[in-house]
Amino acid sequence: MTDDPKETSQRKIEHVMIAKRDDIDLSTDRSWFEHVRLLHNPLPDVSFEDVDLSWRFLGYDLRAPLLIEGMTGGHEATLPINKALAEAAQAERVAIGVGSQRAALRDESLAETYSIVRETATEVPVIANLGISHIIGDEGPDNAKRAVDMIDADALAIHLNPLQEVIQPEGSIDFSGSLVAIRDVVRELDVPVIVKEVGSGIPRETAHVLRRMGVGIVDVAGQGGTSWSLIEGERSPEGSPRRIASKRFADWGIPTPLAIMEVSGLGLEVIGSGGVRSGLDAAKCLALGAHMAGAARPFFVRAVEEGSDGVRDELNKFIFEMKLAAFLTGSLTVNQLRLTRKYLLTGPLKTLADERHIFI
Numbered sequence: 001m002t003d004d005p006k007e008t009s010q011r012k013i014e015h016v017m018i019a020k021r022d023d024i025d026l027s028t029d030r031s032w033f034e035h036v037r038l039l040h041n042p043l044p045d046v047s048f049e050d051v052d053l054s055w056r057f058l059g060y061d062l063r064a065p066l067l068i069e070g071m072t073g074g075h076e077a078t079l080p081i082n083k084a085l086a087e088a089a090q091a092e093r094v095a096i097g098v099g100s101q102r103a104a105l106r107d108e109s110l111a112e113t114y115s116i117v118r119e120t121a122t123e124v125p126v127i128a129n130l131g132i133s134h135i136i137g138d139e140g141p142d143n144a145k146r147a148v149d150m151i152d153a154d155a156l157a158i159h160l161n162p163l164q165e166v167i168q169p170e171g172s173i174d175f176s177g178s179l180v181a182i183r184d185v186v187r188e189l190d191v192p193v194i195v196k197e198v199g200s201g202i203p204r205e206t207a208h209v210l211r212r213m214g215v216g217i218v219d220v221a222g223q224g225g226t227s228w229s230l231i232e233g234e235r236s237p238e239g240s241p242r243r244i245a246s247k248r249f250a251d252w253g254i255p256t257p258l259a260i261m262e263v264s265g266l267g268l269e270v271i272g273s274g275g276v277r278s279g280l281d282a283a284k285c286l287a288l289g290a291h292m293a294g295a296a297r298p299f300f301v302r303a304v305e306e307g308s309d310g311v312r313d314e315l316n317k318f319i320f321e322m323k324l325a326a327f328l329t330g331s332l333t334v335n336q337l338r339l340t341r342k343y344l345l346t347g348p349l350k351t352l353a354d355e356r357h358i359f360i
């Protein structure tokens, strides 16, 4: 593992360049949302205008249960991207996360690339972000506090990314001490801790353990969208073991709809993300039991190409479709959509849910 701040910052910008490419996004042909059908109600008996998606998260009233997932910061070129995302989150009243703050823990001059989010998005939840490897060890709780303070965050997301770290040429591959580290950070911080994956999902067994460690919120970030195996693989030479493995493990993990069902009903607040590419996908997350839906790459691409107007447009498309799906299932509120099992599973998703004894 290397902790050279310049290298971390350089890696961030390489990630940004590769993440723009559609061929690292599995949702084009391997999203699992097509195996979820919402149950049509042809007699909604309510007005479309009366559907209310408003939702409370981390103490804020949101227009809809939506999160712009943590992505970037840590290089001067990422500042305008974070600013555009934050302007849109603030204008449309949805939650927002920042990318891993590791770079700024080592080089304080980079802090502004993250704090711009809090400065811009003052009335919505803002979520700090660190990888599990940055909270392991004696400095862990201090790193966590510094990340939260840096952006005056409402929560800290700790990302679990074992596949990414091993495929990453300079990755941190020793995850020993993860559990104690999470427990200690939960104890030391005075804001909630969210544990998230980055595209391989969280199963029920892990969610149980996290709950015992005091974690209250999980973001499944399941398989079906951005593949960090593919992104990191692009950074190794053609024909190298890492590059070859990155393609074979591209869709490793738990598909997002299954992951949501796995971790729902355990007393945790659940964020459904990973391959969520539309408001209909987001509505499916909620119907499967998630409290919030999140997406990263769709907002990232719009921010890079068009700035905050593009992100606002994308958010409005999401929210319109979420409202339409709620209406067409006869749901007036988010909870009516969440709690009434208005979905059918098909194909391999149904098989996996059965195998995992998920009672649907």
Ligand SMILES: Cc1cc2nc3c(=O)[nH]c(=O)nc-3n(C[C@H](O)[C@H](O)[C@H](O)COP(=O)(O)O)c2cc1C
Binding pocket: 015, 016, 019, 069, 070, 071, 072, 098, 099, 100, 129, 157, 158, 159, 196, 197, 198, 199, 221, 224, 225, 226, 273, 274, 275, 276, 294, 295, 296, 297, 298, 300
């Ligand atoms: C450009 C980019 C950068 C990301 N950086 C981070 C990060 O620093 N920390 C993190 O927890 N997740 C990061 N992610 C992962 C996302 O938060 C999300 O879990 C994952 O991309 C799956 O969502 P998606 O399929 O909607 O993109 C990043 C994603 C993208 C697209």
